[in-house]
Amino acid sequence: MFTAVRQNKVPQQIIVQIRNLILEGTIAPGDKLASEKDLMEQFQVSKQTLREALRALEYMGLLEIRKGIAGGAYVSEVGMEVTREHLASFLHFKNLSIQNLSEVRKIIEPYAAETAAKRISAEEAEKFKELVELREKNPSSTFSSKMSEHEIEFHRFIAASTGNPILILMVDFIEDLLEDLKRILKPDAEFSKSVVRAHRRIYNAVVKRDPQKASSEMYKHIVEVEEQLIQREEKDNLWATLKT
Numbered sequence: 001m002f003t004a005v006r007q008n009k010v011p012q013q014i015i016v017q018i019r020n021l022i023l024e025g026t027i028a029p030g031d032k033l034a035s036e037k038d039l040m041e042q043f044q045v046s047k048q049t050l051r052e053a054l055r056a057l058e059y060m061g062l063l064e065i066r067k068g069i070a071g072g073a074y075v076s077e078v079g080m081e082v083t084r085e086h087l088a089s090f091l092h093f094k095n096l097s098i099q100n101l102s103e104v105r106k107i108i109e110p111y112a113a114e115t116a117a118k119r120i121s122a123e124e125a126e127k128f129k130e131l132v133e134l135r136e137k138n139p140s141s142t143f144s145s146k147m148s149e150h151e152i153e154f155h156r157f158i159a160a161s162t163g164n165p166i167l168i169l170m171v172d173f174i175e176d177l178l179e180d181l182k183r184i185l186k187p188d189a190e191f192s193k194s195v196v197r198a199h200r201r202i203y204n205a206v207v208k209r210d211p212q213k214a215s216s217e218m219y220k221h222i223v224e225v226e227e228q229l230i231q232r233e234e235k236d237n238l239w240a241t242l243k244t
Helices: 010-024 036-043 047-059 080-094 098-119 122-136 145-162 165-185 189-207 211-243
Strands: 063-066 072-075
Touching (some): 010 036, 036 047, 047 063, 047 072, 098 145, 098 165, 098 189, 098 211, 122 145, 122 189, 145 165, 145 189, 165 211, 189 211
Antiparallel strands (some): 063 072
8 A cells, every 4th residue: 555665754755645545535534554563564664753654644633543452543534623723833923913814704704604694504593592692691891711712603603504614614713813812812891792792683684594684794793803902902002012
């Protein structure tokens, strides 16, 4: 199945071969790779080199290394969390601004809301109602991570109801970045109240199956959040300047 690798960047060559077979579908999630001894013979590498490559593939989310009698390297399906971590690592060095994030949200999330209004099922609409009402029944006067996570979950739910895995991934990642921003800026109670009101308007449009209204309300909500977070950031910067 595999071919011997050359001595230049050996672990990377092993990673490429295994990854290609996974992406081609030759080996699928749940499949077990050959034994460590067999892989060493096929690649013509040492145990240490092979294990280095397998650990890298495990970090990438493509393999799961199990121990015990039934142990070994098993192909796994890359999860959302692993994907988010890799994207977050890449963007960590890009000095993202609130405006950067909002620009992308304005493109993607109104469309997600519009699509959700067309596709949401009766069962999903009922769960959506519970999500919205739960947040309305639990107002908070101060910022909390739990409150922020609940607000973010609203957007993830809309994306999920579109049934589009690419859209779901994009919204999930974008909202994760937004959650990090809010954790840093700690917006006040008025911000939270405006979010709750906007979510109710978006929810009403989605469950009434009004795509255009859902899209416009989502766009308006994103603009409001952008403006409020920028104001919060400017206040923090001003306060930091005054203290120095």
